[in-house]
Amino acid sequence: MIKKLLLGLGALLALAVLLISGLVAKAYYTTEQRMNRTYAVKAQSLPITTDSAELAYGDRLMTAKGCRDCHGEDLGGKVFIDDAPLGFLVGKNLTKGKGGLPSDHDITDWVLALKHGIRRNGKPLLFMPSHEYTLLSEQDMSAIVSFAVTLPEIDREFPEQKIGPVGRVLTDLGKLPLFPVEMIDHSRTLEKTVEVEISPAYGKYLSTACQGCHRPNMRGGDPVAPGFPPVADISSAGHVGKWTEEQFIQTLRTGVTPEGKTLKPTEMPWNMTAAYTDIELKALLAYLQSI
Numbered sequence: 001m002i003k004k005l006l007l008g009l010g011a012l013l014a015l016a017v018l019l020i021s022g023l024v025a026k027a028y029y030t031t032e033q034r035m036n037r038t039y040a041v042k043a044q045s046l047p048i049t050t051d052s053a054e055l056a057y058g059d060r061l062m063t064a065k066g067c068r069d070c071h072g073e074d075l076g077g078k079v080f081i082d083d084a085p086l087g088f089l090v091g092k093n094l095t096k097g098k099g100g101l102p103s104d105h106d107i108t109d110w111v112l113a114l115k116h117g118i119r120r121n122g123k124p125l126l127f128m129p130s131h132e133y134t135l136l137s138e139q140d141m142s143a144i145v146s147f148a149v150t151l152p153e154i155d156r157e158f159p160e161q162k163i164g165p166v167g168r169v170l171t172d173l174g175k176l177p178l179f180p181v182e183m184i185d186h187s188r189t190l191e192k193t194v195e196v197e198i199s200p201a202y203g204k205y206l207s208t209a210c211q212g213c214h215r216p217n218m219r220g221g222d223p224v225a226p227g228f229p230p231v232a233d234i235s236s237a238g239h240v241g242k243w244t245e246e247q248f249i250q251t252l253r254t255g256v257t258p259e260g261k262t263l264k265p266t267e268m269p270w271n272m273t274a275a276y277t278d279i280e281l282k283a284l285l286a287y288l289q290s291i
């Protein structure tokens, strides 16, 4: 009797192992294929400026758009995910120092990365949120790139990136945005400028930076990755619907909500929103309270 039970359990276990290894094997196969696809996209050029006010604006956007969260405070690169099952991901060194961009990396290569999510050899950039940056106005993208090309060289080299088994399976299930290139309309042209004003329209433009976690409808939901908290609903249906402008601004600059909750900058990146101007935050609130 016991022997029979044990045999049955053994068979079940063997089946489970077989199923899981099948899932992982399939995920390895599909993610390898997607990683090695070549995209034939011709990137447009961008006007580049040396105007000091525009460069300062580009510097601020590097914080406000989250670039520094992944590429490091000095943009000389940093490891932002180091977890064997998930993967080893490096926000590349964006300077022309050792371990950084090649010396002949030019403006169209920047556009390829930001607008298309592709590296210069036509292969997809992994996990770099280009599906958000593709919606930047030409003026904002130009300020970012104009500033980026003035960065002093920093020598910082990293081991190669790796995607672990859990990272592959989550990608295969559509739970991890490893291939932003696949979410982009590559034929779309950039809007020249956006109107900077306290309006839901400008707030919507800025909310692209929130979408990756709070979802396109801003209603939040499941954690973005294992180990993170569920994402809050920031549409008018959530707490935000009741907040005043002062309360919203205070939350996004200090990480403390009117309800007394302290948000961790590693989970809700308020160090990024702390760099937003009053106009930007008020526009965001106007948009969030309109939906």
Ligand code: HEC
Residues within 6 Å of the ligand: 062, 065, 066, 067, 068, 069, 070, 071, 080, 089, 090, 091, 092, 094, 101, 109, 110, 113, 114, 118, 119, 120, 124, 125, 126, 127, 128, 129, 133, 144
């Ligand atoms: C969520 C993390 C994340 C954020 C936010 C992010 N990046 Fe990246 N970025 C990456 C990763 C990871 C890579 C390397 C991808 C690869 O090599 O597969 C990368 C690559 C790049 C590259 C490509 C370099 C090359 O090899 O051609 C450029 C340029 C770049 N990022 C610029 C930016 C800028 C500018 C911003 C902000 C507007 C930004 N990134 C925001 C993660 C991020």
Ligand code: HEC
Residues within 6 Å of the ligand: 206, 207, 209, 210, 211, 212, 213, 214, 224, 228, 229, 230, 231, 232, 233, 234, 238, 239, 240, 251, 257, 261, 262, 263, 264, 267, 268, 269, 273, 284
């Ligand atoms: C990297 C993921 C991520 C991004 C990007 C992000 N958030 Fe969040 N946000 C979260 C998470 C997770 C929470 C919930 C944190 C918790 O419960 O501790 C949260 C909570 C909040 C809260 C508090 C809500 C409440 O009811 O207490 C506000 C407000 C907020 N986010 C606004 C924004 C705005 C505005 C943006 C874009 C400019 C943004 N977030 C971008 C992950 C993110």
